[in-house]
């Protein structure tokens with residue numbers, strides 16, 4: 001039996017997701033600036049820009065090569081993943097998408113589906129302490145098959161949350177360092193804000209003492225990437241939080257090549273924002289990423305088809321990536337180079 005396509009999953013999810021309209025293409029237009037909800041800040045244009053920037057990257061076809069079965073696997077954080085796509089972090093599913101899932105049931109299903117498909121899910125964080133506690137419990141219950149993301153809270157709160165996270169033995173710990181811009185965190189308790197290199201270095205050190213990689217999510221400039229490197233991070237996610245933290249910023253696809261050129265030898269460079277198909281994954285890899293994260297479409301897949309829905313969507317992405325690799329002459333993910341696209 002074939003699985004459900006993304007369009008079928010979106011149809012099944014329609015009407016159950018609050019401000020999310022479960023569109024057949026998740027391009028940021030319908031949810032625009034609805035926060036709470038899955039929209040973007042201010043005009044809502046940044047999420048749309050993220051999506052459109054990938055569409056302007058053209059892939060170069062070359063089918064004169066011996067036949068091969070493309071290998072979509074990658075090694076990341078010492079783990080072999082079946083495809084270079086991970087499920088991105090989502091904090092507070094109830095606040096943004098309504099009551100169908102609790103954060104715990106969302107995380108349980110999402111992490112299990114990702115692990116079952118041979119990849120990793122990332123968990124999110126929010127004002128209620130229970131969000132992160134539940135995420136750590138779920139990752140621990142899956143033998144560490146997941147990545148915890150902690151918001152840039154005050155030093156004491158980060159210390160406690162980091163302790164919980166490291167005890168779960170996750171594949172990595174991340175901090176969404178751009179979280180300071182989230183409208184629903186402003187003026188709340190615990191406080192969240194920006195962080196300097198020295199405090200980030202302490203966090204990286206604590207992670208390394210527990211043999212756990214540390215990733216900074218929300219890097220949009222070469223300058224930011226150099227500071228992440230100085231702070232001792234092992235990886236970065238080129239991300240603008242799907243447009244939710246600052247209006248008027250560049251698309252992630254636009255800044256990825258220069259950031260990858262600057263730090264790609266020293267840091268694992270990941271990217272997210274508007275990546276929706278296996279072709280988009282190919283584009284991101286060609287522009288310098290080692291793997292991608294996708295967030296909003298996986299919520300739709302889960303609302304439309306539960307654990308099976310997430311796995312079906314991952315299978316669709318893998319198929320699309322594999323087809324594009326065959327059509328462009330890349331037998332392995334390492335063969336996908338910047339010469340295979342133009343923009």
Ligand SMILES: Cc1cc2nc3c(=O)[nH]c(=O)nc-3n(C[C@H](O)[C@H](O)[C@H](O)COP(=O)(O)O)c2cc1C
Pocket residue numbers: 037038039050088089090091092096123124125126149175176217239240241242243244272273274275293294295296297
């Ligand atoms: C409703 C919602 C909640 C999110 N919560 C988190 C979070 O807790 N931590 C985090 O690092 N990113 C969070 N993100 C950002 C996503 O992980 C991702 O960076 C962003 O949505 C861009 O990817 P996408 O276009 O594939 O959705 C959230 C995004 C949405 C839409």
